Amino acid sequence: MRIIGTVGLPGSGKGEAAAVAREEELPVVTMGDVIREETRRRGLDPSEHHGEIAQQLREEEGETAIADRCIPMVREAAEEQDGEPVVLVDGLRSMAEVERFVDAFGEDFLLVSIEAPFDLRAKRLGDRGREATDLDREKLREREERELGFGMGEVIDAADLTIHNDDSLERFREQVRAVLERGTTDIDDEAHQ
Ligand SMILES: Nc1ncnc2c1ncn2[C@@H]1O[C@H](COP(=O)(O)OP(=O)(O)OP(=O)(O)O)[C@@H](O)[C@H]1O
Numbered sequence: 001m002r003i004i005g006t007v008g009l010p011g012s013g014k015g016e017a018a019a020v021a022r023e024e025e026l027p028v029v030t031m032g033d034v035i036r037e038e039t040r041r042r043g044l045d046p047s048e049h050h051g052e053i054a055q056q057l058r059e060e061e062g063e064t065a066i067a068d069r070c071i072p073m074v075r076e077a078a079e080e081q082d083g084e085p086v087v088l089v090d091g092l093r094s095m096a097e098v099e100r101f102v103d104a105f106g107e108d109f110l111l112v113s114i115e116a117p118f119d120l121r122a123k124r125l126g127d128r129g130r131e132a133t134d135l136d137r138e139k140l141r142e143r144e145e146r147e148l149g150f151g152m153g154e155v156i157d158a159a160d161l162t163i164h165n166d167d168s169l170e171r172f173r174e175q176v177r178a179v180l181e182r183g184t185t186d187i188d189d190e191a192h193q
Contacts, residue, residue, distance in 0.1 A: 001078055001108045002183055005089040005101055007155045008114035009144045011121030011128075013165040013172055014090055017114060020176040021088040027077035031091035034069045067092075067100040074105075086180055094151040098158060110183055113159035116166050161185055 006014045018028045036046040039053040046053075057065040070089060078085035092098055092111070101109045116124075122137050163185055165172045175185050 001084065001105070002086045002180075003074055003078070003089060003101065003105045003109045004086065004179060004183075005092045005098070005109065005111050006114055007092050007111065007152060007159060009121060009147065009152070010140060011125040012114040012116050013163070014114055016165075016169065016172065017112075017163075017176045018088055018090045020173050021086075021180055024177065024180060026086050026088060026180060027081070028088045028090060029070050029073050029077060031066050031070055031089065031093075031097075034066055034073075038069075063094060063096040064100040067097040071100070071104045088180070092155055093147065095154050095158065096151075098155055110161065110179070111155070111159045112179055113156045113162045114165055115156070115162055116164070120166060 006017055008014050018030065021028050032050075035050055035054045035057070038057060039046040039049050042049075042053065044053065054066065061068065074087050074089060077087045089101070092101070098111060101111075118141075122140055125140065161179060161184070163172065163175050163179065174187050178184055178187050
């Protein structure tokens with residue numbers, strides 16, 4: 001079994017990595033979706049109350065509240081697969097969450113940091129244009145300082161593997177496939193010719 005958790009600053013490529021996994025028909029558990037679901041369950045609109053509910057969940061159930069909800073979903077997704085199960089977990093943000101996954105899956109858990117320079121991420125988010133903040137470099141800087149302040153910097157430092165997403169999208173997707181298939185960022189060039 002291989003459980004791959006991704007961490008990365010906004011625009012680094014986590015969503016693309018999840019898209020690659022889905023294309024390979026591998027299950028993806030998105031920590032943000034767990035929060036969105038809980039927000040809806042409380043009768044609130046996730047686009048407005050996402051951050052507030054994430055905070056409330058942590059206050060009510062402790063800092064691993066979201067990880068605790070994801071772990072049974074990951075197990076279930078792994079059990080449903082034939083052959084060697086591989087599950088991608090999108091969006092780890094703190095060491096408490098990483099430790100929870102290591103407790104649950106031990107050596108089968110692989111933490112992967114996705115990294116790209118600020119300018120490249122700002123440009124990609126600008127092109128993506130999903131959120132108004134994506135277009136504003138100052139807002140992006142604030143957002144990532146907040147994320148780093150919540151402990152994401154430590155998670156990035158603790159990663160088992162790093163994918164540098166500073167080349168073409170195709171190259172990045174190939175590296176993601178290598179991690180999903182073999183647990184390494186090494187691309188076997190011959191095999192992909
Ligand atoms: N190597 C690349 N070359 C060109 N475009 C890329 C590359 N990697 C990612 N992108 C594009 O950059 C944008 C941001 O990537 P993505 O959505 O995967 O980031 P993310 O880490 O999920 O960000 P967030 O945390 O804000 O959701 C997307 O439109 C994606 O398609």
